[in-house]
Amino acid sequence: MLKDNITLYSLSLPLAEQENLEKMNQYHKNSFLSDVNDMTDQKDILLIDDDGKPVRWIPFASLLKAIVDQWKNLSILNDTVLRAVDDAITIVDNEGKVIAWNPKAEELYETTTEEMLGKPITDFFKEESVVLMSTLKEKSGVVRQYNQPQSGVHVLINTLPMMKDDQLIGGISVERDITDVVKLNDELTTTTAYIRDLESKIEMKHIDDSFHKIKGRSQALSSAIHLAKKVAVTDATVLITGESGVGKELFAQAIHNESPRSNEPFVDLNCGAIPAALFESELFGYEKGAFTGAIKEGKIGKIDVAKGGTLFLDEIGELPLELQVKLLRVLQEKEFYRVGGTSPIPIDVRIISATNRNLEEMIEEGLFREDLFYRLNVVSIHIPPLRERIEDIPELIQLFLKEFSIKYKKPVPIIDPEVMVTFMHFPWNGNIRQLKNTIERMMILADEDVIKSDHLPSNFVLTKRNEPVNSPINEIEPSGLHDEKSSILFALQKTYGNKSAAAKLLGISRVTLYNKMKKYNIYKP
Numbered sequence: 042m043l044k045d046n047i048t049l050y051s052l053s054l055p056l057a058e059q060e061n062l063e064k065m066n067q068y069h070k071n072s073f074l075s076d077v078n079d080m081t082d083q084k085d086i087l088l089i090d091d092d093g094k095p096v097r098w099i100p101f102a103s104l105l106k107a108i109v110d111q112w113k114n115l116s117i118l119n120d121t122v123l124r125a126v127d128d129a130i131t132i133v134d135n136e137g138k139v140i141a142w143n144p145k146a147e148e149l150y151e152t153t154t155e156e157m158l159g160k161p162i163t164d165f166f167k168e169e170s171v172v173l174m175s176t177l178k179e180k181s182g183v184v185r186q187y188n189q190p191q192s193g194v195h196v197l198i199n200t201l202p203m204m205k206d207d208q209l210i211g212g213i214s215v216e217r218d219i220t221d222v223v224k225l226n227d228e229l230t231t232t233t234a235y236i237r238d239l240e241s242k243i244e245m246k247h248i249d250d251s252f253h254k255i256k257g258r259s260q261a262l263s264s265a266i267h268l269a270k271k272v273a274v275t276d277a278t279v280l281i282t283g284e285s286g287v288g289k290e291l292f293a294q295a296i297h298n299e300s301p302r303s304n305e306p307f308v309d310l311n312c313g314a315i316p317a318a319l320f321e322s323e324l325f326g327y328e329k330g331a332f333t334g335a336i337k338e339g340k341i342g343k344i345d346v347a348k349g350g351t352l353f354l355d356e357i358g359e360l361p362l363e364l365q366v367k368l369l370r371v372l373q374e375k376e377f378y379r380v381g382g383t384s385p386i387p388i389d390v391r392i393i394s395a396t397n398r399n400l401e402e403m404i405e406e407g408l409f410r411e412d413l414f415y416r417l418n419v420v421s422i423h424i425p426p427l428r429e430r431i432e433d434i435p436e437l438i439q440l441f442l443k444e445f446s447i448k449y450k451k452p453v454p455i456i457d458p459e460v461m462v463t464f465m466h467f468p469w470n471g472n473i474r475q476l477k478n479t480i481e482r483m484m485i486l487a488d489e490d491v492i493k494s495d496h497l498p499s500n501f502v503l504t505k506r507n508e509p510v511n512s513p514i515n516e517i518e519p520s521g522l523h524d525e526k527s528s529i530l531f532a533l534q535k536t537y538g539n540k541s542a543a544a545k546l547l548g549i550s551r552v553t554l555y556n557k558m559k560k561y562n563i564y565k566p
Contacts, residue, residue, distance in 0.1 A: 458541030
């Protein structure tokens with residue numbers, strides 16, 4: 042009767058578990074099942090405590106039922122764990138025969154559990170590619186070791202030997218499938234090489250365009266570039282106006298590079314950075330012995346260094362009145378005198394000047410000479426501040442992210458939509474220079490691949506999700522695009538396809554934007 046009960050419990054297990062029990066009984070002769078036949082004649086079992094004292098008698102059938110139930114529960118638990126994990130798990134005995142093979146392993150290696158159980162793992166894989174066999178031989182495991190057990194399959198593998206009383210009874214391996222990651226990395230490498238090739242071709246194309254470093258596609262900036270290109274081919278003096286940080290020197294350099302003087306020097310002189318007492322000698326140079334402390338051999342000035350090329354006078358509004366007179370004389374007479382010199386030196390130089398001040402107001406206040414203003418202001422180019430061309434901000438951000446990712450050897454991060462919209466609300470009194478410095482700061486602080494609101498400087502106020510950008514879309518879209526579909530397309534273009542940022546730009550919710558995109562069959566920006 043007892044044997045019948047044992048048979049009954051065995052048959053109540055799933056077929057696969059019955060096979061496992063039979064294999065375990067075969068592999069481990071000292072398991073409890075192997076001793077069942079010797080115990081069938083016993084009616085009761087005496088339980089004793091740790092001190093060897095009798096505790097109570099238990100009917101043998103009850104004890105055996107409890108043992109089998111526990112074994113059944115452990116089998117179910119083991120089977121559940123093997124099915125639940127997303128890694129391939131293989132368990133072998135000390136001879137390398139498979140005793141467990143989970144569904145993820147079936148999927149990864151396209152081999153069923155029925156095919157694997159009880160057979161040497163080397164029947165299916167080359168022994169040198171099976172890390173688990175090395176674990177059995179060396180009785181030591183590996184952690185996150187790369188392995189390619191089959192062609193086209195890439196895994197990170199962890200293995201451990203299974204020991205009982207210092208004896209090897211088997212081994213287990215857990216393999217994380219990284220095939221898709223490896224393929225993606227290969228594709229990324231190929232794509233990166235392709236992008237670099239395209240960039241080099243684009244850069245070669247831009248060699249003929251001196252203004253390619255000036256980023257932005259707003260109407261205001263495009264107008265300034267168009268005017269600069271027209272005046273570049275002439276020899277007229279140019280006055281560049283704009284707030285600090287808008288890129289006045291970049292414009293001056295581009296005008297020089299586009300001009301007939303491009304093969305000659307481009308020399309810049311910051312009128313606000315040099316003390317008035319030294320400015321004249323810095324601009325015109327001096328003869329030997331011209332004043333105490335002068336170099337014995339004398340020194341040529343910036344205007345001489347720029348001979349044949351372009352002299353860029355930055356912050357011209359900071360030039361003292363007494364020096365304005367001397368600069369005016371040079372522009373009128375096309376010659377100058379070195380400090381301490383008596384012989385006039387003819388000049389052949391183009392003058393480009395720049396200022397962030399209102400020179401006309403300075404003229405009214407008696408701080409700037411009107412005649413010098415007209416000499417410098419043959420053609421005036423005004424560069425708009427960043428807050429008046431917010432549609433250029435996403436492109437500038439991407440430019441700076443790429444620049445600093447190279448500098449700091451980091452991947453190019455993603456800008457959180459809330460941060461992007463906050464940037465488009467910010468007044469940017471320091472303009473592009475301030476934006477660039479802010480991006481560099483956030484790039485340094487960001488530990489992940491996303492720049493979030495907590496990376497913003499303390500003087501930034503995070504824009505609320507439902508708050509539209511200061512400039513509504515009808516103020517920044519090109520003329521003629523007044524219908525809803527065109528506005529959506531324009532917003533998506535200006536935010537480089539970022540739907541959250543585009544929704545903020547339009548002053549609508551993201552859900553509304555998705556619905557409208559679906560309505561107008563807009564799938565790509």
